[in-house]
Amino acid sequence: MAKQTSQFRFFKSRHVPELTVLQAAMSDFRYDPHAHEEYAFGVTLAGRQDFFSSGQYHRSPPGNVIQFNPGEVHDGQSGGGSALGYVMTYVSPAQLEAAFADATGHESNESFRSRDTLIPDPVLRDAILELARLVTQHVGSRIDQEYALYRIATRLVQRDGQFNPGAVVGRSDALLKRAREYVLAHLEEDMSLDDLSQAAHLSKYHFLRLFRQQFGMTPHQYVINCRINAARHALETGEQPSAVAMRYGFADLSHFNRRFKRIYAMTPYQYQRAVTP
Template identity: 65%
Template sequence: MESDNQFRFVKSTHLPELTVLHAAMDGFSYDRHAHEEHAFGVTLTGRQDFFSSGVHHRSTPGHVIQLNPEEVHDGHSGGDEPLSYVMVYIHPRHLEPLIAEAAGIARVDDFRVRETLMRDPVLRGHITELARLVSGGTGSRIEQEQALYGIASRAARHAGQFEPDAVATRPDVLLRRARDYIHSHVASDLSLEEISEAAHLSKYHFLRLFRRQFGMTPYRYVLNCRINAARAELDTGASLSDLAYRYGFADLSHFNRRFKRVYGMTPKRYQESITR
């Protein structure tokens, strides 16, 4: 029945030409069609039966589906349980530069992944995380970029194009520049491009080297800096809602959750405890 089928498309407010689809369907069948974007999906419940690349596929929960641009496919729910899945669509002109960085080459044209259906828990995690951030409207630009770079690097691996051990010269000096840039712009909506440019590194190598050097991703580091900056202002009696807005949290609830994960209490309790 039509009422059993739900389709929700959400466009990212931070990343150009990236759209997320959440679908739940029972008794609906797609006609054969093709998209101009790369599509990365995860089957959540039920069974996803579809035709692609001349082959009929069956995707059960946890499988990753990858469809190349202009690849003809169809799809419907298989089995007795209703189907639900999430799909991320990203245009080649936005994805292929990220693939090139992951592959350590100047450019990639007409990029293709050979596998349509795969078991890759790491890639699955990046897809579902990016879908969650975009759909919930809670992810900052750097957080969404990080998840998309994860998808690009795994796609490069599956295509056999990956530079696993490239290391920049003098990484400590370059990464200190990135760290200093973050501290100087902690209240800004930072992007990976801005920070990596400050370090004179490609975005892909910056991501890998930064985590190796500091023990956390750039997003986590930026978030930690924002929490610490907000804490310093809590000491002076600053308004919680003003701080949440100033340091890029989605809302006061988001600020509360993140602060508590670091300091064991909400910002309000912390402020009350130090002003007694």
């Protein structure tokens, strides 16, 4: 029996419904023509990705983005004589409708379709790879993954020439203050963009844009910052770094160490030794 050299691994998001990531290494496999119900966003990592879609034959080199709209028929195989490596994310239209609507300035945009299939765009590539990393390595929070999806949707709309975000609403200070208060009251919980935007009485992606304009960081970055500050106070009371990491939702002690050091220039353990008798 011939040895099978192609490998395929699927990862289901633990946070975002109907979000799946595929890691693939192909040399002896070819996809039949097929279509997905989801949006598919991929990045060619090694080799060359050859496929037929939308009446054209495409060749994708390493670093290139591949994007399929729902229902778009395509096949696929390794091209150029070398093994193909790629990552592909599959996202239901329902998960992206609000992001597309916000980016285009429409009340609803469930039928957004990108005009491009092959996209040489580093910004879009990095957003897709970040989303894939979060899902496949089981790191980060729900807000991490939602923000990566928002970056993908916004970049696609920008490239399509439809970017027209809604006007900034008045009294944003008071609205965003409610979200900040919600964050501080729920630091030990896994918050989502829905939770924060509902606390501010704003649509999810309108809230995200307003928050960045006002505070110079994303809601996710703000949540991490608040958790680090709360963790610092816990360390000062003598609580073990490993327990603090778990309490404030860090994936593990290593993750906590990295985040803490970026703000305080030392590990939690070093900080605790410096400030406690």
